[in-house]
Amino acid sequence: MNRPARLNRTLIAVLGLLLMAAGALPAAIRFHWLPALGADRPLVPGTALPPAWVLYAAAAAGIVLALAGLRWLAAQLVRKPRGHVWRFDDSPDDGTTELAAGAAVVPFVEELRGYPGVHHATATLAGTRQAPVLEVVVSVEQDGDPTGIRGRIHAEGVPRLCQALDLDSLATRIELRFTTTSGSRVG
Structure with a gap:
């Protein structure tokens, strides 16, 4: 029994489900699947764009997070061969x-x-x-x-x-x- 590996895979599964839910929420609002959150209502108050540096920082953080996630996923694919x-x-x-x-x-x-x-x-x-x-x-x-x-x-x-x-x-x-x-x- 490899408890750290089981915990690691469980955390990956939970994180994946949370990310899928976060990605599905805007689509659910757009296609009126959630009537309480109308498609014509803004998600955040105000209509002004944030400063340009905020957009660049968010993009950089997203790229770093995506690369870290890919590295984590690749590490899960490497397994020790089974002994006999x-x-x-x-x-x-x-x-x-x-x-x-x-x-x-x-x-x-x-x-x-x-x-x-x-x-x-x-x-x-x-x-x-x-x-x-x-x-x-x-x-x-x-x-x-x-x-x-x-x-x-x-x-x-x-x-x-x-x-x-x-x-x-x-x-x-x-x-x-x-x-x-x-x-x-x-x-």
């Missing part, structure tokens, strides 16, 4: 072994967190044992070397994980994020 339980049953007569894909990457993530310049790391092993996909998100410190970290993941981390899971190859997607944290952690 892998079954190792080469000879069913001897029994089966099951491994949660999430548990398989825990040592890999701990190894990544020990790399110089890595502030935080997460990984998800998705797909089946026949077609696995590794999704890695690494937060790089301000003075970290992203090229070196990426190279080390491909040269050391992923081959070690492949060996541990007895895989010939592992499709890997690495996302590097940068933090404002600088310097190595003490620990």
